[in-house]
Amino acid sequence: MxxxxxxxxxxxxxxxxxxxxxxxxxxxxxxxxxxxxxxxxxxxxxxxxxxxxxxxxxxxxxxxxxxxxxxxxxxxxxxxxxxxxxxxxxxxxxxxxxxxxxxxxxxxxxxxxxxxxxxxxxxxxxxxxxxxxxxxxxxxxxxxxxxxxxxxxxxxxxxxxxxxxxxxxxxxxxxxxxxxxxxxxxxxxxxxxxxxxxxxxxxxxxxxxxxxxxxxxxMMAISMIVMVLIILCILRPIMLWMIRKTPKGKPIKESYIVSIYVMVLGCSLFGEFIGRHYVFGPLILGLAVPEGPPLGSALVERLDTLISxxxxxxxxxxxxxxxxxxxxxxxxxxxxxxxxxxxxxxxxxxxxxxxxxxxxxxxxxxxxxxxxxxxxxxxxxxxxxxxxxxxxxxxxxxxxxxxxxxxxxxxxxxxxxxYDPSKIYLSIAKRRTVEHSPTGVVLPLMACIHTEENTPPMINFLEMSNSTVESPIWFHVIHLLKLKGRAIPVLIDHQQNSRSIPLHSDVSNNIINAFKSYEQQKPDKVVVKVYTSISPYETMHDEICLQAAHKQACMLIVPFHRQFRRSGVIDLPNPIRTLNRHLLRTAPCSVGILVERGSLISNNALTSTSFYSVGVLFIEGPDDREALAYAMRMAEHPNVKVSVIRLTETRRKVRQFLNRDPDTEILHKFLVNYSQIKRHDYKEEVVRDSVEMIGIIRTFEGCYDLILVGRRHEGESSLFYGMTEWIDYPELGSVADMLVSSDSTFDGSVLVVQQQNKVGANFVHHDFHQENSVSTQERASMDVQPHKMVMPVV
Structure with missing residues (x-):
């Protein structure tokens, strides 16, 4: 019994x-x-x-x-x-x-x-x-x-x-x-x-x-219609009232959640009475619930794990x-x-x-x-x-x-x-880099933003990038939001649809207004297009890379997962760090990770004119060339001072002068075009090992508002012996990791640059603990053409 x-x-x-x-x-x-x-x-x-x-x-x-x-x-x-x-x-x-x-x-x-x-x-x-x-x-x-x-x-x-x-x-x-x-x-x-x-x-x-x-x-059909009308005309307005009564940014009340549970049971019971399946009423009620936060996401967060x-x-x-x-x-x-x-x-x-x-x-x-x-x-x-x-x-x-x-x-x-969702943007055969971009044409850039705090640094960075009438910048900004309370990812083009999603209107509208205000201050120089992407973090990199391929961006700028403030360091959710790692592996263009602190946060390019001091730490490799190429564009700005610090080993100094390599050529171009301008500077330091290199990097404190560094360097160089064993952030590389680590005294911002690491089928997956430079030959030009089947954005 x-x-x-x-x-x-x-x-x-x-x-x-x-x-x-x-x-x-x-x-x-x-x-x-x-x-x-x-x-x-x-x-x-x-x-x-x-x-x-x-x-x-x-x-x-x-x-x-x-x-x-x-x-x-x-x-x-x-x-x-x-x-x-x-x-x-x-x-x-x-x-x-x-x-x-x-x-x-x-x-x-x-x-x-x-x-x-x-x-x-x-x-x-x-x-x-x-x-x-x-x-x-x-x-x-x-x-x-x-x-x-x-x-x-x-x-x-x-x-x-x-x-x-x-x-x-x-x-x-x-x-x-x-x-x-x-x-x-x-x-x-x-x-x-x-x-x-x-x-x-x-x-x-x-x-x-x-x-x-x-x-x-x-009678069964009439009863079904009555149940649907009750759900749409009575229960859904009640749920909308619950959302209106919930303060923005606050979780929904527990009593409201319990009320939804009662509605689910009542609809199931009504369906059983009229002879329909017991899941019919709850399914219709679920369709009537406003998706996304605060109500839809709260229901999913409370029940999803228990159900599955x-x-x-x-x-x-x-x-x-x-x-x-x-x-x-x-x-x-x-x-x-x-x-x-x-x-x-x-x-x-x-x-x-x-x-x-x-x-x-x-x-x-x-x-x-x-x-x-x-x-x-x-x-x-x-x-x-x-x-x-x-x-x-x-x-x-x-x-x-x-x-x-x-x-x-x-x-x-x-x-x-x-099916590999990345093949559409991994098949790019044309260089999407700043180094290989022709001068005097439009420079397409793309930036990702997670929070409103990322907006001022991005605007300051855009200001330093020297947009002109002869060489304007098309700046595509994607506001990234985690998918909550809905099953379908959404990409909102705010140029085609001025009506923002009500559930995210405050955040998205503030970002839109900030970039549109900057665009109005730079007529014919900057074109800003803002999007909102609501998708799971696990697949968000596919959305970003696909948009970067369609927009033919030369560089993708993403925020670092740590935010440095006067009150302390704020760690954003761990999926953001994973997202950055995915983008470094699969982006169809160059990638820059912006570590935000210093003047990029305190300065306001919308209300005042600022002067920026930019440093470029150049050692060797395509990533350093990409960083210098971007700095050379900044050097055209009258309010930007660029200083290039070249670090070289003693045994390589003679070889580099005898054989003109890409590194020497781009340095020569900087010396010819910008060294005559008094505000710019070039300095070369000969170092023997990593200890001397670290000593030079330690002297950068208080000297620069922004430092551009390459992410990857040759692994056999004696300058990097033993450094990978102590690295805290492999996605930044050895040099940038020294600048932003917890024991560093450097107080400026850092842009970590990785040049596009593939051309066509020559794709290399990089390990984050041992990075090698990738040398690939440029293939025939072939732009990415989106399928005609692509579902239009909202």
Whole structure:
């Protein structure tokens, strides 16, 4: 007899006779198995769905559940029913959260191509599978077990789910990619069509199975409309009122969150009363929740980890009880599996054909088709619903679960192998550097901003860059925001859409106004374009690199992850440091990491005229040449003084004069063009080892507002012996690390420059602890052309 609580083994109780203990054991076993399978399968290219469903089946009654003791205790009726109820509750919350993350207006903003792909991907599988079913029904005997379920199986196999597509893209970190953006919008179109089609089939089959006549169906439809109207006209205005009552920058009240939970339960209960699936009401309510902060992000932050870590594994564990592989025979297997493959192939063809028509590469189109063809938890829920209403039998259910698992497990690694979101900007064959940019033309630059505090240093840096009428600067600024409370990344072009996102209007508008004010002070000299990118930090570098490639930027300037203030040092979130490392590896142009402190923060280029002292520490290599090339542009500014300090080893001094190398040529160019100007200076220091070099660097205190240094230098140089062992920030390189380390007394700002480290296919991944200069030959000029399939920005 199962009870709630156990007295413990020391009082002679068996803990497994108690419901709570058995549930805890079930959850522990399934969650640990899921984590272990994720550890094994995720590196092989699988998504989180496969480890979860396999862990559920592993402990289900078909496998380990066959062991007598396991079946006796884990699958005892009362604890198992409790586990099933809890898992269904978790599924309800999961789909509610997916609704919260979804922006329904995206369907209206998608273009004609997206609609075409979404509809083709939804309709072509039926074109492939329905004739195949028609042929099977003429060949098979009506007494065959799966005969009556063939049309339903074909319709189910042809369905597409927006939630499954988004989950797959999140697991593969492809939300920011071109194919990812297109898959999100296309799956929303095809998902709506599939949901309507499935709802129609389910209602019709349900009526026929239970011989329902009269006014049942019209009343059910009216009740559904009433529930939707209540959600849109009553509950959504209440949620908007909650947002208005929440002060900007403050977390939403806990009472508001509890009220949302009550709304979710009420909508689920109402759906059950009118005969609809229990997740229908919560899903519609989730779509009505305003996405993003403060409400949407608060709900996601509170529930996401609990749902994915506990409730979802328990759902797959409870679902395993319905799976009966003993019923699977070869005769039905050779009927259902080819049908599932036919529908799967139809979805791929329905995606690839319109994609090729829109000039998408074949490999990207195949990857796109496999992404759209994936199946997951939404399909399993719908399959359970069909089984619950006896629309399909146990044998058909088992066959469809098998098809769902192996088709998804086989297609996921192919997507990971075929599609690389970085190849569009890694294939650049033209130099995107300041050193190789012609003079007297537009200089395109791009800057990233995380907080408002990054704005003044960027404006000061832009002022020092000497924009003129003959050589203007096009400055593209991307305000980066972490994706919260939504599933779809957003790129807002504030030139095309002056209406900022209300939830971020204060921050974004202040940044926009600051740069627009500077642009107005420099007519015909500076063109500033501001964007806001809301995306996950894990894939944010893809968005930045893609925009840098499209804008043909010569240099990308990003803030350092530490901010130096008079009150102390502020460390920004760790993902920002990881983001900078990704950009150093994959940026299609030169990269500058701006360490902000000193006069770049205190000076205000909008209200006063400032004089800047700029130093360039030149040793050798392409990164140092890129830093000097940028400093030579600054030297044209009448309010900028540039001092070049050349450090060289004794044994290399003679060789450099005998052989003119690129380093000597650019130094010669600086001496010829700028050494005659009194405010500029050139100094050469001969050093023997790293100790003497450090001593010279220590003398820079109080001398410069900004120092430009290269990030990478030759590893065999004696100047750097032993320095990599003590480096704190590998992304800055050895020299810059000495300037910004905790024991440094230098109080100016530092720009760490890395020249574009690839040309075309000559791409080198650099280790952050041992950096070598990359020498590549410039190939034929070839600009990046964006695919015609790119989803337009908001």
């Amino acid at each position: 199962f009870q709630k609580y156990t007295k413990g083994i020391f009082y002679g109780d068996n803990p497994l006779n108690y419901t709570l203990t058995v549930f805890t054991l079930q959850a522990s076993l399934v969650c640990l198995s899921t984590a272990f399978l994720r550890f094994l399968l995720i590196p092989l290219g699988e998504t989180s769905f496969i480890p979860q469903v396999l862990a559920g089946l592993l402990w289900g009654p078909s496998f380990l559940g066959k062991v007598a003791n396991i079946r006796k205790w884990i699958f005892a009726s009362k604890p198992f029913y409790s586990s099933e109820a809890i898992s269904l509750f978790g599924t309800m919350i999961f789909l509610f959260l997916m609704g919260v993350k979804t922006d329904p207006s995206l369907v209206m903003r998608t273009g004609k191509k997206t609609w075409a792909i979404g509809l083709c991907c939804c309709l072509l599988p039926h074109v492939f599978s329905i004739p195949y079913v028609f042929i099977l029904r003429h060949i098979l005997s009506p007494e065959t077990d799966v005969y009556k379920s063939l049309y339903v199986i074909a319709a189910f196999s042809s369905s597409i789910s927006f939630q499954v597509t988004v989950s797959l893209l999140e697991d593969f970190k492809l939300l920011n990619s071109e194919v990812g953006r297109l898959a999100v919008s296309s799956s929303m179109v095809s998902g709506i069509v599939s949901a309507m089609w499935q709802s129609f089939i389910l209602t019709r089959k349900q009526r026929n199975a239970h011989n329902i006549r009269g006014r049942g169906s019209p 870590g506990l409730y979802m594994p328990m759902f797959f564990f409870a679902a395993s009880a319905r799976f009966k592989p003993d019923l699977v025979d070869f005769y039905s297997f050779k009927i259902v599996q080819p049908l599932a493959i036919t529908s799967f192939f139809g979805k791929i063809v329905g995606t690839v054909l319109p994609s090729l028509y829109c000039d998408m590469p074949l490999t990207d189109g195949v990857s796109f088709g496999l992404i759209m063809s994936a199946q997951g938890i939404t399909h399993l829920l719908h399959l359970q619903n069909l089984h619950y209403y006896h629309i399909i039998d146990d044998k058909s259910y088992a066959q469809m679960v098998i098809a769902m698992i192996w088709l998804t497990a086989a297609s996921n690694p192919i997507v990971k192998y075929l």
